[in-house]
Amino acid sequence: MSFSPFFVHGTLFLLGVSFVFWFPNFFAFSIFLCICGVIFYCFARFTKIFGRLTFIFLIIAIGSLSFSFGALRTYISFPQEPPFGEYLSQEVSLSGYVADEPIQKETYIRYSVVAYDLKNVRVLVYDDLTSQVSYGDSVTLEGKLSQPENKDTFNWVGYLSHQNIFYEIKYPNVIVESPEMVPFFVSLQKKLFSIKYAFSKNLSRVIPEPAASLAGGELLGEKRLLDKKLNDALKISGVSHIVVLSGYNVTIVSETIMRVLSFLPKNISLYGALLGIFLFAGTAGFSASVMRAALMATLLLLARRAGAHYQARRALFIAAILLVFIKPTLLLYDTSFQLSFLATMGILYGQKYFEKKFIRVTPRFGLRTALATTVSAQLVVLPLLINLSGGIQILSIPANMLILPTVPPVMFLSLTVGVLGFFSYSLSFIFGIMATILISYQLAVINFIGSISFANVSVPYITSLFAVLFYVVFFVKILWKEEEK
Amino acid sequence: MERRRKIIIRVCIILALLNALVWYFVFTESPHALSVSFLNVGQGDAIFIEAPNGSQVLIDGGPANGAVLRELAKVMPIYDRYIDVVIATHPDADHIGGLNEVFKRFQIGLLLESGLSKDTGIFLAEEKTITENKIKHINARRGMKLDLGGGAVLTILFPDRDLPSTVDANDGSITALLSYKKETFLFTGDAPQKIEKYLVALDGKNLDIDVLKAGHHGSKTSTSDIFLRATTPVYTIISAGENNRYGHPHADTLARLRTASTTVLRTDELGTITFKTDGKERILEYK
Numbered sequence: 096m097s098f099s100p101f102f103v104h105g106t107l108f109l110l111g112v113s114f115v116f117w118f119p120n121f122f123a124f125s126i127f128l129c130i131c132g133v134i135f136y137c138f139a140r141f142t143k144i145f146g147r148l149t150f151i152f153l154i155i156a157i158g159s160l161s162f163s164f165g166a167l168r169t170y171i172s173f174p175q176e177p178p179f180g181e182y183l184s185q186e187v188s189l190s191g192y193v194a195d196e197p198i199q200k201e202t203y204i205r206y207s208v209v210a211y212d213l214k215n216v217r218v219l220v221y222d223d224l225t226s227q228v229s230y231g232d233s234v235t236l237e238g239k240l241s242q243p244e245n246k247d248t249f250n251w252v253g254y255l256s257h258q259n260i261f262y263e264i265k266y267p268n269v270i271v272e273s274p275e276m277v278p279f280f281v282s283l284q285k286k287l288f289s290i291k292y293a294f295s296k297n298l299s300r301v302i303p304e305p306a307a308s309l310a311g312g313e314l315l316g317e318k319r320l321l322d323k324k325l326n327d328a329l330k331i332s333g334v335s336h337i338v339v340l341s342g343y344n345v346t347i348v349s350e351t352i353m354r355v356l357s358f359l360p361k362n363i364s365l366y367g368a369l370l371g372i373f374l375f376a377g378t379a380g381f382s383a384s385v386m387r388a389a390l391m392a393t394l395l396l397l398a399r400r401a402g403a404h405y406q407a408r409r410a411l412f413i414a415a416i417l418l419v420f421i422k423p424t425l426l427l428y429d430t431s432f433q434l435s436f437l438a439t440m441g442i443l444y445g446q447k448y449f450e451k452k453f454i455r456v457t458p459r460f461g462l463r464t465a466l467a468t469t470v471s472a473q474l475v476v477l478p479l480l481i482n483l484s485g486g487i488q489i490l491s492i493p494a495n496m497l498i499l500p501t502v503p504p505v506m507f508l509s510l511t512v513g514v515l516g517f518f519s520y521s522l523s524f525i526f527g528i529m530a531t532i533l534i535s536y537q538l539a540v541i542n543f544i545g546s547i548s549f550a551n552v553s554v555p556y557i558t559s560l561f562a563v564l565f566y567v568v569f570f571v572k573i574l575w576k577e578e579e580k
Numbered sequence: 581m582e583r584r585r586k587i588i589i590r591v592c593i594i595l596a597l598l599n600a601l602v603w604y605f606v607f608t609e610s611p612h613a614l615s616v617s618f619l620n621v622g623q624g625d626a627i628f629i630e631a632p633n634g635s636q637v638l639i640d641g642g643p644a645n646g647a648v649l650r651e652l653a654k655v656m657p658i659y660d661r662y663i664d665v666v667i668a669t670h671p672d673a674d675h676i677g678g679l680n681e682v683f684k685r686f687q688i689g690l691l692l693e694s695g696l697s698k699d700t701g702i703f704l705a706e707e708k709t710i711t712e713n714k715i716k717h718i719n720a721r722r723g724m725k726l727d728l729g730g731g732a733v734l735t736i737l738f739p740d741r742d743l744p745s746t747v748d749a750n751d752g753s754i755t756a757l758l759s760y761k762k763e764t765f766l767f768t769g770d771a772p773q774k775i776e777k778y779l780v781a782l783d784g785k786n787l788d789i790d791v792l793k794a795g796h797h798g799s800k801t802s803t804s805d806i807f808l809r810a811t812t813p814v815y816t817i818i819s820a821g822e823n824n825r826y827g828h829p830h831a832d833t834l835a836r837l838r839t840a841s842t843t844v845l846r847t848d849e850l851g852t853i854t855f856k857t858d859g860k861e862r863i864l865e866y867k
Contacts (some may be wrong), residue, residue, distance in 0.1 A: 296684065528601075
C-alpha cells in the first residue's frame, strides 16, 4: 500500500501546525526535526549508506520536513504582545482605523481598531449601541485601557491573542476623523463592503425583518444583523450553515458571469469570472470560509480552461493548505474555516455514497439530494460541533430537509430583488413579496424546531484532542480509500 | 412545443397564486377597529397605532437594537412599507435609536418632532437620513389634531411653545392623546412630574383616560399621584427592558400605581401588548 504523497505531506504539514498550538514550547525540537530531515534527505538521496532502505528513509525525511515546516511557519506567526503594560488601567488616547465590521450585540457594538503609529497593535473596542462607526473609519479613542478576560469556559483571551488583540477599551469617547491616514487596501475593502451594504439596503427596503436579515445571510453571508433569538434558533435546528457563504454562493457568481460573458473570447470570460470571484470574496471581507470557497472555484475555472480534470478533493486540500500557510491560526481558532472545510470534505466524499443509500427517498423537490448532503456533511462536522457547543442538534436532519430545497429559490429571489432595487423600487417590491413568503416559511421551520426542548441534547464535553484524534483517523481512512481507486 | 406549453402552464400557476395572495391581503386588510400596540423593544418606547381605516402612527422607535423592525413586521402586513406618521417624542437614544433604520426602510408620510436637538451620533445620523430621504418633518405643537380617520383622533397636548435648546430632553417630550369613540389613550414619552402637573393644570378633567403609558419607563421621576388622580387610567403600560440597568420601573412608582388601583401591564413581563377596540369592546393581547 502507498498513499498519495500530496495528501500525506499536506496532512503532516497541518499536523505540524496544530502541534505547535498544543505544545508551544517545542521550538528547538522543530528546528532539530527540520535539520534531521535535511540531513537524512541528503544522505538518502546522494549516498548509498541506507542500502535497500533508502526509499523508506527518503519518505521519512520528507515527511519530517513537511511536519517541521508547518511547525516553524506557525512559530514565526506567533503574535507578540506589544509593550503596553505600563498603560494598563490608565486613560489613553489612541488614533487608528476601524479594522473590522462592527458587530452589534444586545447591549453594545464591538469592533477593533488598528493603531497608526504602533504597527500591528489592535485594540478591541466596546461602543454604545448608538455608535455610527463603520469599517475603515479613522478614529481617535479616549478611554481606559484594559485586558480582555475569559468568559465562562471559552478561551476568549487565547482566541483574541491569535488575532493580535491583547487590549480592550470599554465605552471610550470616539472621535471620527478625516480618513487621510487610512491605508489603501482598507479604503478598497471599504468600497467593496459598500457594494454589499447597498445590496442589503435594497433587500431591507422591500422585505420586513427578520426575513431581510436572513435573506442577507443566505445570499451575502451577512450574519451581523441576525438577532440573538434567531441565531440561537438557527443553531439549535442545525441550519446555521445557510447563513455562511459557501462554495455554492461563489459558484453561482462565477457561473453567472461565465454565462453572461459567453459571447466573448474564452479568456476574457474566464478573467471576468475570476474578477467576479475576487470581488465577491471581497464583499465578504475575505473571510476564511469564503476564501476556501473562492480558491476552490478558482481552481475549478483554471482546471477547466487548461483542459485538466478537476479534482475537487485535491482542490479542497490545496485551498486549505494555502490558507493555513498564510494564516496558521485558522486551523485551530477559526470555527467558520474548520466547519466549512470539514463539511465540504464530508460532501465531497459522502454525498454520492448516501444518495445511493437513500434510494427509497423520493428525488422530488431535491429531497434526496438534501438528505444525502446533510447526512454526509453533518457526520463529519459532528465531533467538532460537540466540542464547540457541547450539544447535538438531533433534529438537524429533518430541519435541513425542510429548509435546504428552499435555499436556492430564496437566493435567486433575493439576488433579483437586490439587483432590481438599483433600478426600480416597484419591480423589486414584487420579487420582495415572493422572497418574503418563502423566507417566512423558513423562519417558521427554524423557530418551530428551535423552540422544541429536546432539539438540542447536551452531551459530555469532549476535548479538542479527542476531536482531532477522530479526524486524524478519519483522514487516514479517507486517504486509504483514495489510493484504492 | 411541449416545452412551451409547460412554461405557459407554470407562468399561469404563478400568476394564479399571486392573484390569490392579493385577494388574501385584501380580505385581511382593514380591521375596522383601532389597535394600539406597545412594542417589546427592550429598554425604550415604541408604540404602533393602527386606525380603523388602516392609517398608521408610530410613536418612538425604541433603542438602536433592531427590535422595532422585527416588532413592526409582526403588527404590519408584509407588503406594507409605508407609515403615515412617525412621532419622535424627544431625542434620547431609547426613543429615537431605532427610528434611523425605520426611516431607511419605510416611507414616512410625516415626522413630528419635539424641536429639541442633541449632540449625539444617533441624532446626527438620523438628521442625515431625514434629509437624504426627504422626509417631511414639522415640530409638534399643542392643539395639533391628527385625524387618523374612522373616528380616531390624535391630539398633541405638549409642547405648547418653542422649546429653548437648554431644555432637558425629557422635559420636552411630546405628549399625545388618542381618542376613538369612548376609548382614550395617553402617551407621555419621558415627561417628568412637573410637566404632568402642568398638563393637569391645563387640561384638568379632559385628562380622564382609559389607558396610560407611564412616563419614563416607570421611573420615580414620572407618574405622580396628582397625575394619576387626574387621569384615572384603567390600564397603565410600562415600557421597559428586562433587567434594565436603570432599575425601571421604580418601586415607588409601582406603589403609587397600586394606590391608584390601575392594572399595570409591563412589556418586560408580557412582551408586546396590544389593545384592540371597536369602541364598545376592548380586547387585550400579549405576544
